[in-house]
Amino acid sequence: MRLVYRAGYWLCKLTAAVLFRYRVIHPERMVEKGGVVLAVNHTSYLDPPLVGICSRREVYFLARRTLLDWPILGPLLPNMNAIPVDRNWIGGMALRAVIQKIRRGNAVVLFPEGTRSRDGTLQLARPGIGFIIARTLCPVLPLRIFGANRAFPLGGKIVYPKKITTVVGEAIHFLPEDVQPANRETYKRIGQRVMDAIDDIHLSQEERDKPTAT
Numbered sequence: 001m002r003l004v005y006r007a008g009y010w011l012c013k014l015t016a017a018v019l020f021r022y023r024v025i026h027p028e029r030m031v032e033k034g035g036v037v038l039a040v041n042h043t044s045y046l047d048p049p050l051v052g053i054c055s056r057r058e059v060y061f062l063a064r065r066t067l068l069d070w071p072i073l074g075p076l077l078p079n080m081n082a083i084p085v086d087r088n089w090i091g092g093m094a095l096r097a098v099i100q101k102i103r104r105g106n107a108v109v110l111f112p113e114g115t116r117s118r119d120g121t122l123q124l125a126r127p128g129i130g131f132i133i134a135r136t137l138c139p140v141l142p143l144r145i146f147g148a149n150r151a152f153p154l155g156g157k158i159v160y161p162k163k164i165t166t167v168v169g170e171a172i173h174f175l176p177e178d179v180q181p182a183n184r185e186t187y188k189r190i191g192q193r194v195m196d197a198i199d200d201i202h203l204s205q206e207e208r209d210k211p212t213a214t
Contacts, residue, residue, distance in 0.1 A: 001057070001058055002058070002079070004076070004079040004080070005058055005079060005080060005081065008049075008076070008079075008080050009052065009053060012049040012050075012052065012053050013053045016046075016049070016050060016053060016164065019151075019158075019161070020046075020147070020151055020161070020162055020163060020164040021161065021163045021164070022050065022053075022164050022165070022166075023165055023166075024054050024165075024166050024167075024168065025165060025166070025167045025168065025203075026167060026168040026169075027054065027168060029141070029168040029169065029170065029171070030054060030055055030056070030141070030168055031107065031139060031141050031171060032055065032056055032057055033057075033105070034105050034138075034139075035101075035102035035103060035104070035105050035106060035107070035136060035138040035139075036102070036107045036108075036138055036139050036140070036141055036171075037102065037107075037108055037110050037129065037132065037133065037136075037138055037139075037140045037141070038051055038054075038055070038059060038107055038108065038109045038110065038141050038143060039110055039111075039112055039129065039140050039141065039142050039143070039194045039197075039198065040109060040110070040111055040142075040143045040144070040145060040198070041111070041113065041117070041122055041143075041144050041145060041198050042111035042113050042114075042115065042116045042117060043116055043117045043120050043145065043148050043149035043153075043154070044116065044145075044148035044149050044151065044152045044153065044154070045116075045152050046148045046151060046152045046164070047111070047116075047145055047148055048061045048063075048109060050145055050148060050164065050166060051109050051143060051145075051166070052080075052109070054143065054166055054168065055107060057107065058081055058106075058107075059081065059106075059107040059108065059109055060081040060082075060083055060098075060101050060106055060107065060108045060109065061080070061081060061082050061083065061108075061109050062082075062083050062085050062094065062098070062108075062109070062110065062111075063077055063082035063083065063084055063085065064084070064085060064086075065084040065085060065086055067082070067084075068082075068084055083097050083098060083101070083108075095128070095131070095132070098110075098132055099132060099135050099136055102132070102136045102138050103136060110128075110129050110132070112125040112126065112129045112191050112194050112195050112198070113125065113126065113195070114126040114128065116154045117149070117154075118153075118154050119149070120149040120150075122195060122198065122199055123195075124192065124195070125188065125191030125192050125194060125195040126188075126191060127184050127187035127188045127191055128187075128191075129187075129190070129191045129194060130179075130186065130187030130188060130189065130190030130191040130194075131187045133174055133179065133190050133194075134174075134179035134182060134186065134187060134190060137174055137175075137176065137179065139171045139172065139173050140171065140172040140173075140174070140194055140197075141168065141169065141171050141172075142169035142170075142172065142194060142197040142198045142200075142201060143166055143167065143168050143169060143198070143201075144166070144167050144169070144198050144201040144203075145164065145165075145166045146164065146165045146166070146167070146203050147162055147163050147164040147165060148164050150162050151164055165203060167201050167202075167203055169197055169198070169200070169201045170197075172193070172194065172197055174190070178190070
């Protein structure tokens with residue numbers, strides 16, 4: 001990891017552990033080599049850094065271009081591997097940048113729903129992630145974050161102590177025939193398959209009661 005990224009990584013890791021008793025279940029499933037999409041449910045502003053600290057290597061994120069104008073945070077985002085995007089990120093340079101990063105063997109965090117869920121329920125996938133998967137045929141690792149919407153809800157303030165847990169699912173491998181024909185309906189179908197995999201990830205009562213660990 002580069003120096004700035006490493007500093008941000010450990011700061012986020014420490015903050016998550018102290019404020020939110022953050023832990024990762026099945027970290028051994030993380031794909032630490034080669035191009036991969038980390039597909040995650042989206043309920044909170046906390047989601048990107050929470051996913052980032054699940055991995056032992058650097059990961060790339062999509063970030064609204066307007067965030068680059070924020071004081072303090074904005075100048076740091078490029079060093080934290082943020083890929084700036086306009087509101088409609090499905091086309092243009094951002095999409096090409098994501099595909100390029102994956103083809104070069106990097107991990108990219110994507111939120112198939114495209115926007116945060118207000119009540120924590122899963123939403124339908126947008127076709128953008130399906131397009132990326134079809135173009136790269138990279139493995140897709142589903143992850144599900146539990147509790148972030150209560151710790152930092154959409155439109156709200158950070159509330160703690162709240163417990164946040166991320167469960168890492170099993171990687172999905174798409175075949176060439178899975179991504180044909182190359183049209184919007186196929187991309188939507190691919191995206192929904194990813195969302196279904198996220199939906200299949202559950203947090204058992206036994207896992208809820210385990211001591212905090214990352």
